[in-house]
Amino acid sequence: MNLSRLDLNLVLALRALLEERNVTRAGERVGLSQPAMSAALSRLRRHFGDDLLARTGNAYELTPLGVALRDRSASACDLLERLFSSQADFDPAAETREFTLLASDYGAAVFGAALARALHDEAPGVRLTFQHPAPSVVENTATVLSTVDGLLMPHGVIDGFPAVELYQDRWLCLLADDHPDVGDALTLDDLAQLPWAVYQRPYDAPVARQLSMLGISPRVEVSVQTFQLLPHMVEGTRRIAMIQERLAHRAVRSAAVRVLPCPFEAVPVSQAMWWHPVHTQDAAHIWLRGKAEEVGAELTATR
Numbered sequence: 001m002n003l004s005r006l007d008l009n010l011v012l013a014l015r016a017l018l019e020e021r022n023v024t025r026a027g028e029r030v031g032l033s034q035p036a037m038s039a040a041l042s043r044l045r046r047h048f049g050d051d052l053l054a055r056t057g058n059a060y061e062l063t064p065l066g067v068a069l070r071d072r073s074a075s076a077c078d079l080l081e082r083l084f085s086s087q088a089d090f091d092p093a094a095e096t097r098e099f100t101l102l103a104s105d106y107g108a109a110v111f112g113a114a115l116a117r118a119l120h121d122e123a124p125g126v127r128l129t130f131q132h133p134a135p136s137v138v139e140n141t142a143t144v145l146s147t148v149d150g151l152l153m154p155h156g157v158i159d160g161f162p163a164v165e166l167y168q169d170r171w172l173c174l175l176a177d178d179h180p181d182v183g184d185a186l187t188l189d190d191l192a193q194l195p196w197a198v199y200q201r202p203y204d205a206p207v208a209r210q211l212s213m214l215g216i217s218p219r220v221e222v223s224v225q226t227f228q229l230l231p232h233m234v235e236g237t238r239r240i241a242m243i244q245e246r247l248a249h250r251a252v253r254s255a256a257v258r259v260l261p262c263p264f265e266a267v268p269v270s271q272a273m274w275w276h277p278v279h280t281q282d283a284a285h286i287w288l289r290g291k292a293e294e295v296g297a298e299l300t301a302t303r
Contacts, residue, residue, distance in 0.1 A: 010047075011080065013040040015073040021053060021060045072143070079146040079278060090283035092123035097284055099126065099149040101273075102133040105226040107152035110246045111166055111271065114295045122291075132225075145276035149285065150292075155270040162280060163272040164289045166296030171207065171266040172248045172259040174234050174241040179258075181238060186263045188214060190240070195221040197233035197241040207242045210266055231255035244269055246299075271296075 016026035017037070027037035045051055052069070053060040062070065090097075103112055108130040119126050133151065137144045141158050145151060151158075152166075173186050182190060191211065198207065200223035211218055222233045230241040231251035243251060248259045273292050279285040 018070040075143045096125040100129045101150045103152035151274045163274045166271045167299040169244045169269040174243045177258045195239045197222040197239045
């Protein structure tokens with residue numbers, strides 16, 4: 001594909017047409033007249049060899065290719081917008097900028113909160129937005145990263161993208177402070193026989209993988225979408241869970257629980273911030289990554 005022969009304005013038209021499914025509304029959205037948008041649709045149909053929009057009664061429906069292109073065109077527009085908004089210089093004290101980071105509740109609570117504190121005085125015009133990553137982050141990492149400023153994720157889940165190292169954490173076992181079956185230490189038999197509360201996003205919690213290598217299949221009674229719910233799902237029950245040490249300190253303050261070392265050598269969490277290569281030379285991103293590295297170093301020093 002020779003990009004020099006393509007009219008990139010058609011990317012905006014394509015996104016508007018596929019999202020609006022109406023030529024007139026799509027034209028209004030991008031500032032084109034109805035005849036001009038109709039001409040753009042004709043060019044797009046010739047390029048893809050597909051109708052993209054098929055009339056059904058008085059409305060248009062997307063063809064299968066149109067459905068596939070809808071999200072791709074949105075990602076392409078987001079990527080182009082970020083590409084052309086790149087800056088050669090960035091003054092954090094004077095600039096107004098929003099950074100969007102994907103993170104689990106653990107990443108946002110431990111690292112995100114520390115980063116937000118560091119930016120509070122130095123960059124009063126900078127706003128941080130944290131969003132939960134979708135499962136597609138593993139299969140479509142490039143597409144997902146192209147729409148945000150960074151992804152907080154431990155090593156071992158994705159690869160092949162630039163990253164800045166942040167800090168390490170270790171896994172601990174979490175159980176009720178009055179657990180009737182466990183004393184001062186857990187055993188592998190306990191892990192195999194007791195019921196579990198687990199974090200249900202496997203790409204962000206390698207606990208299940210680590211247990212499977214020991215031949216243990218946890219008997220799961222409760223699964224949740226946030227790590228910070230685990231203490232409340234364990235409190236007052238026979239359940240156990242695994243939680244990161246940095247969250248464990250908060251857990252014992254928020255629920256009647258205690259933590260014990262894992263009865264095996266759990267692979268530690270090695271947290272990093274990943275980004276799309278399009279951001280590498282952007283001055284604002286260079287500054288953000290520098291601050292992330294500083295905050296990571298502070299977390300490591302104060303563990």
